[in-house]
Amino acid sequence: MSIRIALVGLGKISIDQHIPSIAEDRDFYLVAGVSPNSRTDGLAVYPDLGAALSAEDIDAVAVNTPPQLRFDIAREALLAGKHVLLEKPPAGSLSALAELERIARGSGLSLYTGWHSQHAPAVFPARAWLTGKNIREVRMQWCENVREWHPGQRWIWEPGGLGVFDPGINALSILTRILPDSLVLTAARLDVPANCATPIAAALEGRVGNAGQFEATLDFLKEGEQIWSIEVVTDVGTMSLAMGGAELSIAGSRQNIGPSREYPSIYRRFAALVGRGESEVDAAPLALAADAFLIGRQRQVAEFVE
Structure with a gap:
């Protein structure tokens, strides 16, 4: 083909x-x-x-x-x-x-x-390990420096640009793929710079399944070491993803999951879909980001200066 x-x-x-x-x-x-x-x-x-x-x-x-x-x-x-x-x-x-x-x-x-982060090497083994387990807590930190990763990209701060949810939606795309139960947001705080239409930081809360608790911190002004991590506490142990899904640990033990090949994997999947004339449309991560904007309490913070 x-x-x-x-x-x-x-x-x-x-x-x-x-x-x-x-x-x-x-x-x-x-x-x-x-x-x-x-x-x-x-x-x-x-x-x-x-x-x-x-x-x-x-x-x-x-x-x-x-x-x-x-x-x-x-x-x-x-x-x-x-x-x-x-x-x-x-x-x-x-x-x-x-x-x-x-x-x-x-x-x-x-x-x-x-969703490129769904193709990170930790995602499939994480999903497999979580299957059938009871989720107690999910903690997410997605903190990076916008000046390093998106310099001069003003569209991020305009309506529809998502602000800190531009990177944060990557984490949400991982969660919607690996969690065995649904994630429902119940509260959000959005820090919006005085000169922007989208948030530069956010704190999220929610529920996973019947009893699991969810909390997340998103920060677009993180200096020093950047953090892209997800921790899932279950009834039989804790699983952690780090570096945006490039690293996986279970009960504190680092797993061998292979190299990261997110975009080659995307094109392999796209080729398969084209070959069959099929679509694959995953709206769940975007829906969670939209929910944060719908239910979030906005707090005005200092202007963002590039």
């Missing part, structure tokens, strides 16, 4: 992750990039998707723009008969994602929400 794919958005994540993953995958051939400003050596780049679709023979489109722009681009691609891979978060709203899914399923096209 040879899938001719176009990459919409040529920012850091596309250059660092998508392009190398496409290059090593036997089922994909990168034929075009789409960006009004960026250029990449050896790749034909068009100012918009329409121009690329007119000039190139394209089977699929990967949409890696800021989330506020993804719906219109993905919709255009689907209506043109192209399979679509959505970088996380897949859309700026749940209704937008639902509409994309409706179009894809009605057309027999593949729509895939590529």
Whole structure:
């Protein structure tokens, strides 16, 4: 199978992750990039998707723009008969994602929400170990420095940009994949800078299943050592994920889970879906982030200065 794919958005994540993953995958051939400003050596780049679709023979489109722009681009691609891979978060709203899914399923096209953290090496063994166990507590810390990971990216602070939930939704995507019971948010505090529309920090509380307790700390101003950790306390012991799912410990013992290959795994899964003409749309992480905005008490904090 040879899938001719176009990459919409040529920012850091596309250059660092998508392009190398496409290059090593036997089922994909990168034929075009789409960006009004960026250029990449050896790749034909068009100012918009329409121009690329007119000039190139394209089977699929990967949409890696800021989330506020993804719906219109993905919709255009689907209506043109192209399979679509959505970088996380897949859309700026749940209704937008639902509409994309409706179009894809009605057309027999593949729509895939590529939650990259769900492909971290600890996720599958963590899910397997938690199966059948009673969850007592889930503690999550997702703390990083926005100035290091997203310098100059103003879209994060605009409506739909998610703020600290841009990285935090990665943790939520892991939790929704590994927990054997449902996670329901019951309270949230959102710290919103005076000059921003989205939070720079958050504290979450919730329930897991019938009796499990959930708490989380999200911080976008973490200096020094960054923290991406999840700890799950069960009736038979504690399981911990660190480094965003790259490390796994059970009862304090470090497990051998292999190297991290998140984006190559995404493209392997996308190829399989395209081959079968199937969609895989996971809205659960976005729903949890949306719930935090719905029930969260906002607290204004100091302006964010880049």
